[in-house]
Amino acid sequence: MVAAAGLHDRAMRRIMGADRMGHLHPMTPCTAAGTIRLEDAGATMGGQVVWRHVTGSFRPGSMTAIAGANGTGKSTLLRAILGEVPLAHGTVTRGGLGPRDFGYLPQARIIDRGFPISVTDMVLGGAWQQTGLFGRADRTVRLRAASALHRVNLGGQAQRMIAALSAGQFQRLLFARLLMTDARVIVLDEPFTALDAPTTQDLLELVCEWHAQGRTIIAVLHDIHQIRTCFPDVVLLHGGQATWGRTPDILTPVTLQRAYGGTRDRWADMPS
Numbered sequence: 001m002v003a004a005a006g007l008h009d010r011a012m013r014r015i016m017g018a019d020r021m022g023h024l025h026p027m028t029p030c031t032a033a034g035t036i037r038l039e040d041a042g043a044t045m046g047g048q049v050v051w052r053h054v055t056g057s058f059r060p061g062s063m064t065a066i067a068g069a070n071g072t073g074k075s076t077l078l079r080a081i082l083g084e085v086p087l088a089h090g091t092v093t094r095g096g097l098g099p100r101d102f103g104y105l106p107q108a109r110i111i112d113r114g115f116p117i118s119v120t121d122m123v124l125g126g127a128w129q130q131t132g133l134f135g136r137a138d139r140t141v142r143l144r145a146a147s148a149l150h151r152v153n154l155g156g157q158a159q160r161m162i163a164a165l166s167a168g169q170f171q172r173l174l175f176a177r178l179l180m181t182d183a184r185v186i187v188l189d190e191p192f193t194a195l196d197a198p199t200t201q202d203l204l205e206l207v208c209e210w211h212a213q214g215r216t217i218i219a220v221l222h223d224i225h226q227i228r229t230c231f232p233d234v235v236l237l238h239g240g241q242a243t244w245g246r247t248p249d250i251l252t253p254v255t256l257q258r259a260y261g262g263t264r265d266r267w268a269d270m271p272s
């Protein structure tokens, strides 16, 4: 659990969108504009190889799910894309995208919600590019924050402290904060975990709206049916390797059985 001892706490700053891209790798001019590309990339954690020889691209406006069993390195991949995890080998290039182009929704479980901040201030943190990290939000930004809260059905919760929210309400709040960033690339780590079906559907529609607006979506997901129905592209992690491509080609009964276990019939019977 991340302690939120103060605004300078690393994780809290990351939620506030401040320093998460502090150590981006240098941009490589030859990468197509807006394309995020991994080339023969590898990552190690605690001295263990997580994945290696990963090559593939997130094109501008693409919508890609990161799938795989627990511990296969999905979050590590997101953090490598964001520049938070140094690669053991290979490169990640971002096609001219800078820190301000990325909006990140971390796993809710790593956020300490005891941090004394109101719902409104948390959402306003998503507009740090306009206000500065500790600056005052003007009327326009406050109206946008109210609109973002309304969009995620939290209009009536604006004055509450974030600690008073339910898990589902807090997840909605993180989405409202993402709305404020207006980012070109939206990076989501298990955005629908612990949400009820209507909330999931509502927030999934918001993700689809972002995609329709031409933003690049990269999301770690566990729901295979959801990936099959909503995400055209997928990266499937298994055994330290990534299989990357169009979802119907990658998520077959054979690959799913290999990645998650169970019987092949179980995956064949799943609605696609």
Ligand SMILES: Nc1ncnc2c1ncn2[C@@H]1O[C@H](COP(=O)(O)OP(=O)(O)OP(=O)(O)O)[C@@H](O)[C@H]1O
Pocket: 045, 046, 050, 068, 069, 070, 071, 072, 073, 074, 075, 076, 077
């Ligand atoms: N800070 C760390 N120190 C050492 N090992 C780590 C650290 N963070 C992650 N790992 C290890 O790296 C591997 C990949 O972790 P990661 O969180 O990326 O997997 P994941 O696929 O996102 O898992 P889950 O589905 O359970 O969230 C795991 O074996 C994990 O134990």
